[in-house]
Amino acid sequence: MTASSPAPLTEDVLSHADAAQPEALERLFALLRIPSISAQPRHAEDCRAAAQWLRDDLAAIGFDARVADTPGHPMVVAHDVGKSGLPHVLFYGHYDVQPVDPLSLWSSDPFAPAIVTGEDGRQVIVARGASDDKGQLMTFIEACRAWKQVHGDLPLNVSVLIEGEEESGGANLLPFLKAHAAELGAGLALICDTDMPNRTTPAITTALRGLVGEEVVIQCAGRDLHSGMYGNAARNPIELLCTILATIRDETGRVTLPGFYDDVQLPSESQRKQWRALFPDDSVLLGPVGLSEAAGEDGFTAIEQVWCRPSFEINGISGGYEEDGFKTVLPAKAMAKISFRLVPGQDPQRIRAAFRERVAGLLPPDATVTFSAHGASSGFAVPQDGPDLRRALDALGEEWGVPAVATASGGSIPVVAEVQEALGIDSLLIGFAQSDDRIHSPNEQYGVENFRKGVRSWVRVLAALAVPG
Incomplete structure (x- = not known):
């Protein structure tokens, strides 16, 4: 041939x-x-x-x-x-x-x-x-x-x-x-x-989409404390971690890290039209998993949020007593596993650096943070x-x-x-x-x-x- x-x-x-x-x-x-x-x-x-x-x-x-x-x-x-x-x-x-x-x-x-x-x-x-x-x-x-x-x-x-x-x-x-x-x-x-x-x-x-995976650990006291003896007076790392992570998205669902959306491009209108024909409403994607309403960025359908928009997600969070029953402990440290899904045009290492800078910049006295990277890839x-x-x-x-x-x-x-x-x-x-x-x-x-x-x-x-x- x-x-x-x-x-x-x-x-x-x-x-x-x-x-x-x-x-x-x-x-x-x-x-x-x-x-x-x-x-x-x-x-x-x-x-x-x-x-x-x-x-x-x-x-x-x-x-x-x-x-x-x-x-x-x-x-x-x-x-x-x-x-x-x-x-x-x-x-x-x-x-x-x-x-x-x-x-x-x-x-x-x-x-x-x-x-x-x-x-x-x-x-x-x-x-x-x-x-x-x-x-x-x-x-x-x-x-x-x-x-x-x-x-x-x-x-x-x-x-x-x-x-x-x-x-x-x-x-x-x-x-x-x-x-x-x-x-x-x-x-x-x-x-x-x-x-x-x-x-x-x-x-x-x-x-x-690309991926940035990150594990963040915040530590305050040198050991777990009795919440009755130290509550209010001692910093609670779980509360602090939750407060910091809550700043990553605003009330419209957008990620607030500086430069996060730089160079992010929308697909063509003809492509979005094709997607809307496949997913005429959000229930097509969300209904089979027991959900009914898109929860991410305002102005985008559920499938657009998944296919062409970057995201921030908390994949796991832990700290303190997690076994059966109840224990009034004030933990010394708290941990979260988070991920960013990135679209073409975003730099994974720039996103990782911006996230770390945000967390470190919001730490009060008596709190320290360590980060562990878990992979990075481009869209x-x-x-x-x-x-x-x-x-x-x-x-x-x-x-x-x-x-x-x-x-x-x-x-x-x-x-x-x-x-x-x-x-x-x-x-x-x-x-x-x-x-x-x-x-x-x-x-x-x-x-x-x-x-x-x-x-x-x-x-x-x-x-x-x-x-x-």
Whole structure:
């Protein structure tokens, strides 16, 4: 295949993928049976087994594949390249999964995958990792398999990187990317670790929020005190901490740190219109979790607050006596864990410094503070006028029968920023999960039809991206 030849027709590949779905599900189930929990040392060999399984599967369809060791769990690296003049994409996924606790809440063995029919008649695959991320990454591999089995080759150059520590911090990913930048360099990264806004609308996530995590500890007295003997006279660090944190937002929901909103951009009106069509009122997002009214910034819908506005949240606060019963103690120290979610344009380290300056500046005499950083990443956005984005959106729309939309995510996926930093390339986040897939929770699931349509979607996307230029 050369740069001047057209991309092969996809209909025969799609028909083959449909016919081969039973075997594809068997392969997915084999991978799901491996308890590759990266956070638990006793599962280190299981993580390696998952990596080896993927290496062997990719090699079986013609990829040059290997297991690459890191100081932690291994990576899987594979290539099907050498097509002169054709684009080159790098696919990323992860084989590791979250712990299964509490096991008592699972309706079946989390590593014995099964297809279950829900009350709405929808068939789902129930297993840990079914959605996050084994089911998702296998949609891409199965699409590659279909292309290879029908045409003997892929329509473009493809490299694959599958991580084994995404669910436990991913500390070795960025060093690995930097060390292997020459090998992993491509024109575009494809990441399958996101969801759809509803059952029927395909989407590409084009913006992610970054993150600043911070732990703050305020100490006053040298030891816990009797609240009757010292109350009023001695400074209470819990009260002080709450008072200080309450200054971070004003009555309209805006964050009050100096410069916090500098360089924050609003999405285009056309994009906001698309989002409003998906989420016509705040109850669409909030209703399923038992809430009814957006509580953040005035002037923005709930989905806009999550997808395109920065936030400040208190994730945990503690101090004093926290066991059962009652104890009249005046604590010596209080602690809070807080996070800022950042949008493109905000500097994580500048935000961290502004937060620390605010807390330290409000301390009275006899109070000291210590800070501990817990990660920092920048927000990410794909240019909305890029040709790869448009081609991929069109391909998804053809498969699902409705126009695909460019969405955002309130979460943070560090690999996107790390790929940009190490390899200098943008990413398209294309996923087929659903909001009720219960990722990280008991009874994780992935729709059988989402798996089938995911494979078909990737078949089309690979063809669409094969057009040079």
